[in-house]
Amino acid sequence: MQTSERDRLSRMRQSLHELAKEIEQLVPVFAERDLLVKGTVYAQRRKCGKPTCHCATGKPHTSMILSRSEDGRTKLMTIRPGHLKDLQLLTERYQRFRRARARLGQIYKTMLSLADKLEKARLREP
Numbered sequence: 001m002q003t004s005e006r007d008r009l010s011r012m013r014q015s016l017h018e019l020a021k022e023i024e025q026l027v028p029v030f031a032e033r034d035l036l037v038k039g040t041v042y043a044q045r046r047k048c049g050k051p052t053c054h055c056a057t058g059k060p061h062t063s064m065i066l067s068r069s070e071d072g073r074t075k076l077m078t079i080r081p082g083h084l085k086d087l088q089l090l091t092e093r094y095q096r097f098r099r100a101r102a103r104l105g106q107i108y109k110t111m112l113s114l115a116d117k118l119e120k121a122r123l124r125e126p
Contacts (some may be wrong), residue, residue, distance in 0.1 A: 039068030
């Protein structure tokens with residue numbers, strides 16, 4: 001085996017180790033016990049449609065909304081006063097969980113590709 005080939009295999013093995021370390025950093029996100037709420041919290045601005053209301057010519061009404069997907073459809077729920085902070089925290093946890101899950105999928109895909117390349121490089125005929 002040539003030096004350049006050994007170096008290439010070494011870099012692939014090193015990449016596998018680095019990806020494994022990244023997985024270790026993701027595990028605590030999955031191991032948390034705190035509750036999650038699927039969705040996103042944001043401020044919705046709208047006009048009520050009453051011609052004499054201040055929103056018709058000025059500043060629209062603002063309400064905090066939880067937007068979530070259910071059965072392929074977007075559902076909007078108005079957040080009751082006093083629940084905003086809790087829902088923001090719960091949806092942020094959900095989004096962090098989903099980002100970690102997506103990254104985990106990318107890492108495993110990359111690791112499998114590296115493992116296949118390592119196998120191909122090391123495989124010899126009898």
